[in-house]
Amino acid sequence: xxxxxxxxxxxxxxxxxxxxxxxxxxxxxxxxxxxxxxxxxxxxxxxxxxxxxxxxxxxxxxxxxxxxxxxxxxxxxxxxxxxxxxxxxxxxxxxxxxxxxxxxxxxxxxxxxxxxxxxxxxxxxxxxxxxxxxxxxxxxxxxxxxxxxxxxxxxxxxxxxxxxxxxxxxxxxxxxxxxxxxxxxxxxxxxxxxxxxxxxxxxxxxxxxxxxxxxxxxxxxxxxxxxxxxxxxxxxxxxxxxxxxxxxxxxxxxxxxxxxxxxxxxxxxxxxxxxxxxxxxxxxxxxxxxxxxxxxxxxxxxxx
Numbered sequence: 513x514x515x516x517x518x519x520x521x522x523x524x525x526x527x528x529x530x531x532x533x534x535x536x537x538x539x540x541x542x543x544x545x546x547x548x549x550x551x552x553x554x555x556x557x558x559x560x561x562x563x564x565x566x567x568x569x570x571x572x573x574x575x576x577x578x579x580x581x582x583x584x585x586x587x588x589x590x591x592x593x594x595x596x597x598x599x600x601x602x603x604x605x606x607x608x609x610x611x612x613x614x615x616x617x618x619x620x621x622x623x624x625x626x627x628x629x630x631x632x633x634x635x636x637x638x639x640x641x642x643x644x645x646x647x648x649x650x651x652x653x654x655x656x657x658x659x660x661x662x663x664x665x666x667x668x669x670x671x672x673x674x675x676x677x678x679x680x681x682x683x684x685x686x687x688x689x690x691x692x693x694x695x696x697x698x699x700x701x702x703x704x705x706x707x708x709x710x711x712x713x714x715x716x717x718x719x720x721x722x723x724x725x726x727x728x729x730x731x732x733x734x735x736x737x738x739x740x741x742x743x744x745x746x747x748x749x750x751x752x753x754x755x756x757x758x759x760x761x762x763x764x765x766x767x768x769x770x771x772x773x774x775x776x777x778x779x780x781x782x783x784x785x786x787x788x789x790x791x792x793x794x795x796x797x798x799x800x801x802x803x804x805x806x807x808x809x810x811x812x813x814x815x816x
Contacts, residue, residue, distance in 0.1 A: 515803070516567035517795025518554055518607060519620055520574040522595060522647035523748075525550060527557045528792040529567060533631045539792065547601045554607060562611060569806075570615045571798030573623035573791060574603050575650070580617060580665055588617060591664075594648070594686055594693075616802030620644075622659040622666070623794025624746065624784070625652030630797055632785035633744045641740040642784065644747035644791075645727065649693040655738045669693040673729040676722045696726035698749045715755045723749075724756060728763035731781065735764070735772055742775070746784045746791075757781050 514537055517528040524543055530536040538561065542553045561567055577593060579586040588604025608615040618626075625634065625642035634640035634654075642652040649669035653660050660666045670691040684703050685694030694700060701710050704719055713719065727745075734740055745757055761781040765774060774780040784790045 513566050513568040515569050515571060515796045515799035516558060516561055516611075517571040517573065517792060517799055518558075519623070519791040519795045520544070520550075520554075520572065520603060521620055521791065522575050525554060526792045526795075527554060528796055529561050530793070530796050532796065533627075533786065533789065533793055536789075544595075547598055551601075551603070551606045558607065558611065567611075567613065567799075569613050569799040569803035570608055570611055571623070571795040571800070571802065572604055572607055572615065572617045573620040573795040573798055574617070575648070576619045577664055577667055578603065578617075578619060580619075580661070592687075594684075614799075614802040614806035616798035616800075616805075618659060618794075618798055619650065619652065619665050620791055620794065621650035621652035622654070623652070623798050624786075624790040625654050625744075625794070626659070626801075627786060627790050627794040627797050628744055628784050629654060631793065632790065633782050634742060637741045639738065639740050641734055641738075641743045642790065643727070643730070643743060643745050645696070645723075645745065645749040646698050646747035648699065649697045649727075649730075650747075651730070651734075653734065653738060653740070660738075668730060668734065669697070671730060671733060673726055673733075676725045679722055692726050692730050696723045698747075701749065710749070711752055713753075715753065720753070720756060720759070724759045724763050727756070727760050728767060731760060731764045732767045735768065735774070739772075742777075743781045744784045744790075745781060746787075750783070751788070754783065757783060 514529050514531050519526045527540045529538040540557045577591040590598045590601045592599050628634040638657045640654045644650045651668035653666045683689045683694030684700045
């Protein structure tokens with residue numbers, strides 16, 4: 513039986529039935545709208561797959577912030593978010609409750625990072641980062657082979673950074689005046705330009721200088737804290753503006769000023785090898801991991 517996965521994104525959700533990158537059986541795309549409408553549509557897809565052929569595990573890769581502490585009564589709930597009406601929604605309970613299979617849960621960006629490490633640009637690396645720049649800015653940060661945990665999962669898109677000189681445009685983040693997401697996400701770029709779409713914004717438009725400065729500052733802080741061996745940039749903005757990737761690497765190297773040297777295996781900042789499938793396949797790898805964890809007995813039992 514295959515794995516069922518749900519990537520719950522800020523703009524759209526992708527349901528995937530697969531065993532791996534070469535074995536995608538079905539995919540369904542659902543717009544991210546009102547929570548009841550969105551989760552109801554996802555439930556219908558999962559029920560149909562369960563009725564047709566079953567699935568052996570479920571992976572849920574959700575936008576954050578989301579509580580990932582199994583001991584917390586809020587486990588699987590979306591926490592305070594910029595996304596209207598989603599704060600407090602029990603995503604995991606709504607999607608996994610009726611299926612008697614192991615369920616793996618993490619952020620959408622952590623899941624994408626793990627997928628790239630298994631099947632893409634992060635192969636062979638234990639320290640890796642996947643950054644998505646779309647509706648928001650999310651960062652999947654893997655350190656010593658594991659996604660970061662602590663007070664919460666990583667929320668590096670809300671890292672406070674210095675503004676570009678002369679930039680006084682209001683942040684689109686209701687929590688922070690100068691975080692990466694508030695200044696350089698797709699939503700922020702649209703607000704800056706007063707447009708609905710940024711697909712046709714010219715590569716030499718001055719707005720990209722602000723975006724590059726913000727994303728290079730994000731990378732600088734990651735390099736100086738956890739030192740990922742490689743950083744992959746995905747998401748709608750990066751996919752449509754590939755000229756940004758080499759510019760971010762050049763700005764990063766300039767800001768490090770020789771104090772820390774990037775890997776000689778260049779480029780250091782890359783596009784994800786899985787492309788738009790990094791997120792959907794991330795949900796599949798969460799399901800695979802959950803199935804493995806469920807089948808592994810505790811250490812003391814294994815020793816017997």
